[in-house]
Amino acid sequence: MTNKKIPMRRCVGCGEMKEKRNLIRVLKTAENEFILDETGKKNGRGAYLCKSVECLGKARKNKGLERSFKMAVPTEVYENLQKEMEMFETR
Numbered sequence: 001m002t003n004k005k006i007p008m009r010r011c012v013g014c015g016e017m018k019e020k021r022n023l024i025r026v027l028k029t030a031e032n033e034f035i036l037d038e039t040g041k042k043n044g045r046g047a048y049l050c051k052s053v054e055c056l057g058k059a060r061k062n063k064g065l066e067r068s069f070k071m072a073v074p075t076e077v078y079e080n081l082q083k084e085m086e087m088f089e090t091r
């Protein structure tokens with residue numbers, strides 16, 4: 001048994017620490033676009049969310065994404081993220 005440290009990240013929705021691989025990264029690109037980065041390998045500023053529409057809703061309410069990115073997140077971004085998140089959820 002190797003005692004390898006599991007990377008943990010905090011969900012900006014529910015605020016719980018979870019294994020990184022169970023979370024999805026919300027990424028702000030250089031073009032100021034917000035996308036879901038499934039691989040977690042793209043460059044840019046990121047915040048983590050559970051793969052759950054519920055946590056996205058919580059992040060919207062508690063402004064977790066705004067805090068992470070230090071900027072306003074437009075409504076249409078949340079709507080796009082929600083659509084993408086629904087796809088991840090049903091997969």
Ligand SMILES: [Zn+2]
Nearest residue numbers: 011014050055
């Ligand atoms: Zn969460």
